[in-house]
Structure formats: C-alpha cells, structure tokens
Amino acid sequence: MTTAPEPIDRPTPPVAVIGAGPAGLTAANELAAHAVPVVVLEQDRQIGGLAKTVEYRGFRFDIGGHRFFTRQQTILTLWQSLLGDDLLVRPRQSRILYGGRYFNYPLRLFNTLRNLGIAESCRILVSYLQARLSPIRPEASLADWVTNRFGRRLFELFFKSYTEKVWGISCDEIRAQWAAQRIRGLSLRTAALAMLLPAWRRGGRLRTLTDRFYYPRLGPGMMWDALATRITAAGGMVCLESPVVAIHHDEDRLTRLVSGWGSKRAEWEVSRVIATMPLRTLVRRLIPPPPPEIVAAADRLRYRDFLTVALVVDAPDLFPDNWLYIHDETVRVGRIQNYRNWSVEMVPDRGRSFLGMEYFCFAGDELWEMEDAELVALAKEELVQLGLATAAQVSDGTVVRMPKAYPVYDEGFEEAVSTIRAYLDRFRNLQVIGRNGMHRYNNMDHSMLTGLLAARNLLGENHDPWLVNVDGQYHEEDIG
Structure with a gap:
C-alpha cells in the first residue's frame, strides 16, 4: 500500500x-x-x-473445519x-490415511517407522540427506520447497498426491510462496524434534504443529x-x-x-x-x-472451488480424529471431518456421527455439476471403500458448494x-x-x-x- x-x-x-x-x-x-x-x-x-x-436437520457443520488459533x-x-465460555479448548488429532494405514499428523517417529518399515524409512533418510547436500535452486515451486526441506521421497509419499488433489494442478505449478506461507518454519529436522522432544526442550511449538485450538461450541x-x-x-x-x-x-x-x-x-x-x-x-x-x-x-x-458432502452415520465414535487427510488416489475425497470431535453439540444425537466428505474441484467441472443425490451416493460409496462405515449405517446426507474457496498460487x-x-x-x-x-x-x-x-x-x-x-x-x- x-x-x-x-x-x-x-x-x-x-x-x-x-x-x-x-x-x-x-x-x-x-x-x-x-x-x-x-x-x-x-x-x-x-x-x-x-x-x-451450516445447519441441516439439527446437525451442524462448517465448511472445511476451522480451527481458532492465533x-x-x-x-x-x-x-x-x-x-466467553462458549469458546471451547479442543485437542487436535488428525491423521493421514495412506496405503490403508494411519499416519499421525504431525508425523510421529515410531508410528511412521512402524507403518513404513525400515527399508522405506532408510530411503527417506537418504533422500533427505541428498536434498540437504544439493538443494534445488532457485526454489520456485511447492515441489522444490518441500523437497529441499523433507527430501524427494517424503515429498512423493506425503505431499504430492494429496496436494495435487486439493489444487487440481501439478506441484510444479504451485508457487513456493504457498508452502512458505502455510507451513513456514517446518522441516524434517523440526518435525523430528517435535516427534522426540518435549515442548519445554523445543522452546515452544511451531504453528504447523499446534496440538490444541479454540472452537465455538x-x-x-x-x-x-x-x-x-x-x-x-x-x-x-x-x-x-x-x-x-x-x-x-x-x-x-x-x-x-x-x-x-x-x-x-x-x-x-x-x-x-x-x-x-x-x-x-x-x-x-x-x-x-x-x-x-x-x-x-x-x-x-484462479481459484479452487470446494464442496462438502455431509453424511449422517448411524454409529458413534467412527474414528477419534477431528479430521483425516485422504492420501488415496482411488477415491476423490480429499479430507474427512468428524464434526462431533470438534464439538459434541454439533451432533444432536449421541448415537450418531456427522461426517464432512470434502471434495476439491473447479466450478463447472464434472464433480461440481453433479446432482446433490449423485454426490451423496459418491461420498457414501467412498466412505465404505475406505472402511470407515458400512453402507447401511449412512442414513442421510446433504451438499454445500463453496465457490472461490482458495486463491491459487x-x-x-x-x-x-x-x-x-x-x-x-x-x-x-x-x-x-x-x-x-x-x-x-x-x-x-x-x-x-x-x-x-x-x-x-x-x-x-x-x-x-x-x-x-x-x-x-x-x-x-x-x-x-
């Protein structure tokens, strides 16, 4: 200005x-x-x-899941x-669903090693050392930024497919400024410190690794x-x-x-x-x-558009997370919110769950133009495919579209x-x-x-x- x-x-x-x-x-x-x-x-x-x-038949959900932290x-x-007292303090729990296994996010050392195995973990370490010895310059794209801090192998496993699902373009097309702004200060070294050391030894936690947040009741x-x-x-x-x-x-x-x-x-x-x-x-x-x-x-x-398919599931406690990142190329859903784990009062019936199946798209494309009933059917099918519920448990659903949700870098x-x-x-x-x-x-x-x-x-x-x-x-x- x-x-x-x-x-x-x-x-x-x-x-x-x-x-x-x-x-x-x-x-x-x-x-x-x-x-x-x-x-x-x-x-x-x-x-x-x-x-x-958004309120739907007594159930409440927000578009994307909004943590309050500052x-x-x-x-x-x-x-x-x-x-006042309606501003709750909530624990954060989120995981990555990749290859049929759950990875804690932020990453935790022993959970990651157990899921990936020694051989893959060694490949990640070698890739990280290569990136540190010979970083990409100039650092222009998101792919460059993440590779320089985590190594190429970890980028391919935990960043590439999910990020491209979210943005609809290659990680080579997304500018490095996006990563620098969203995950500033995070690297494999700092993530490892977060896995291993108590907070008092680290001198405070990174913003990306915040493990508690405020949330309205x-x-x-x-x-x-x-x-x-x-x-x-x-x-x-x-x-x-x-x-x-x-x-x-x-x-x-x-x-x-x-x-x-x-x-x-x-x-x-x-x-x-x-x-x-x-x-x-x-x-x-x-x-x-x-x-x-x-x-x-x-x-x-350009802008990336977004839609949520909110599903009523006739079962409590489907999974303990606030949300799951879905790193699975066989489904189109990118993230799944579990609203009762944000606040139990988002769900009026304690015996049911309310999930937000989140899809990233461009206005006018095939996913955006699907009828609401088709989207509910798709979300139900993918929820079952991921093993998170049975078809019989999904009793209702609704759709909210949000144009221009994310400015594209x-x-x-x-x-x-x-x-x-x-x-x-x-x-x-x-x-x-x-x-x-x-x-x-x-x-x-x-x-x-x-x-x-x-x-x-x-x-x-x-x-x-x-x-x-x-x-x-x-x-x-x-x-x-």
Whole structure:
C-alpha cells in the first residue's frame, strides 16, 4: 500500500464493507464500536463466508473445519469477549490415511517407522540427506520447497498426491510462496524434534504443529453471529443477499455501490470502501472499467472451488480424529471431518456421527455439476471403500458448494496481483482485505487482523494490511 487511506471525518456517508466473512465483520465491528456509520453488503443469505456454520436437520457443520488459533493477543481477546465460555479448548488429532494405514499428523517417529518399515524409512533418510547436500535452486515451486526441506521421497509419499488433489494442478505449478506461507518454519529436522522432544526442550511449538485450538461450541457461526449482533447494536447494518454488482468511481475515489437485482436493487453513496470480494470480481465490477491490461491481470487469477458432502452415520465414535487427510488416489475425497470431535453439540444425537466428505474441484467441472443425490451416493460409496462405515449405517446426507474457496498460487499470480494493486492504489478511499480480497491464503486470524488494521486506518492510525502473514511483523507481535 503506497497511498494511505483517508481517515474518517464524521459525519459522512457510511463506510461500505463488501463481504460478511471474518475479515469484513471484524472491520465493521471496529468501525461501529467507534460510532462510524457502516453497512456490510453480503451476497449470501448467511454470514461467515467460507467459515460459516451450516445447519441441516439439527446437525451442524462448517465448511472445511476451522480451527481458532492465533499468536495475536488482540484477536484472541476479541474471540473471548464475543463467546466467553462458549469458546471451547479442543485437542487436535488428525491423521493421514495412506496405503490403508494411519499416519499421525504431525508425523510421529515410531508410528511412521512402524507403518513404513525400515527399508522405506532408510530411503527417506537418504533422500533427505541428498536434498540437504544439493538443494534445488532457485526454489520456485511447492515441489522444490518441500523437497529441499523433507527430501524427494517424503515429498512423493506425503505431499504430492494429496496436494495435487486439493489444487487440481501439478506441484510444479504451485508457487513456493504457498508452502512458505502455510507451513513456514517446518522441516524434517523440526518435525523430528517435535516427534522426540518435549515442548519445554523445543522452546515452544511451531504453528504447523499446534496440538490444541479454540472452537465455538456450536461451530464458527456463533462467532460471526456475535459480531453481527455487536455491529447492529452499535447502529451498523448487515445486509444479506446483497451482492455488489457495480462499483462506480471517478479518477481517485469510489463514489457509489449498487447491490442486488430487481426489487432488491439498492444504491449506496459511500465515503470509504473495505472490500473482501475476490480481486478478480472487484476489478470486473468497476465502472468505468479499468484499462484492458488490468482486466487481463484480474482474469489471470484462479481459484479452487470446494464442496462438502455431509453424511449422517448411524454409529458413534467412527474414528477419534477431528479430521483425516485422504492420501488415496482411488477415491476423490480429499479430507474427512468428524464434526462431533470438534464439538459434541454439533451432533444432536449421541448415537450418531456427522461426517464432512470434502471434495476439491473447479466450478463447472464434472464433480461440481453433479446432482446433490449423485454426490451423496459418491461420498457414501467412498466412505465404505475406505472402511470407515458400512453402507447401511449412512442414513442421510446433504451438499454445500463453496465457490472461490482458495486463491491459487500458480505461476504468474504474483505479477497479476501486483498489477492490480498498483491500479487500485489510486483509489484513496478503498482498502482490500481478507483471503480473496488480497488473493492470499490467510489463516482466519490473519484475515481478521487485516480487517482490524483496515478499520483502524480509517480511525487515524497507519497500518499496511499487506504485511500481515508475510514477514511475521503482525503475526509474532501484538498490535495493541
């Protein structure tokens, strides 16, 4: 951000926040708490974005499984103030299902050795030593990044097939920045230390190896409902089913937004805009339109879409994990959530389980276009194939699709984002935040922090949300 956003000079038209996900609601809450007029425009009929909680016949599930953990005391304090005793502390247990065997994740030495055997373990060690002696330079792709830290053999066993199932492209096409951002600081050496040494000897745990997390008693939706209640109680507005379809501007300011269609069409004169909508969509909504090279850069950005098939299983305690990673190329499911192990109150019947079969896809492809009944049948079949339940035990199911769930870090994305940022920087009353607003695979606390910083900029402070989750400046140290 090279141009500081203009601070609020009340009274003004409202600040418009586009999107009622974690980032947008956090920004709106901070502004409303300081008596700044604010309106949140959300395209969905429910708040929370990717982190929403869906209810189905008394069962609850969230889209992807959202752990609440952070090193930012300001964000943790906000969570605790919103939910109090409803913010549970949960143990993390997750495993990898590979070759019909369960591997602890994070990896544990003796479990891994027992499952792989001495010969395979030796191959992994030799591969690791080769990578340390002759690392790949330059380190351009995810494959390069993981191989340099774990060796080629472990990359092929535990990273390649699952990662390509998730992203739908080769690990050679995924940029190294994704791995550096998501699993920063992890290597075979640090993983081995985590296997062998107690926490007090390691001087604290890596973020990737966090073994406990916070979780709302009835799912993440409790958090967003509490935030929305605060916003409206302070005089702000949260408008659902209000997609922003046009963003009018002059040379250096956004002036007016149009939301909805037909009878639900509304026009909003705005003083400032904080946007969480995908960068690609934001550029396409601008009127007059940007130059062709900016539109081309926006169209260059790609997103991975996601769907959950939630299954009711007439059996308790199917497996002890919060979730399983499925490293099995014979099935299409990538991950399986066990919602009662996140919170028992997600499942109303103690004698049943509620599982989320998670599929990664692109909108418009064969999986995305399947009928809901076909997807439920597929998920049921794969659950049985994996040996996790019998067909007779699966009694019901539902499907939720989530477009643009993950911004893709493929070749050329950085140049495209930089081009768009340089153009958008001319608008002194616009800030972009959150995962899709910045085309950055942030954790939830990072997204909320970008919203908090953007709001505080309008209150007269000076922060750069683009620094969040880059160099640790806002990750390791509290902002106060």
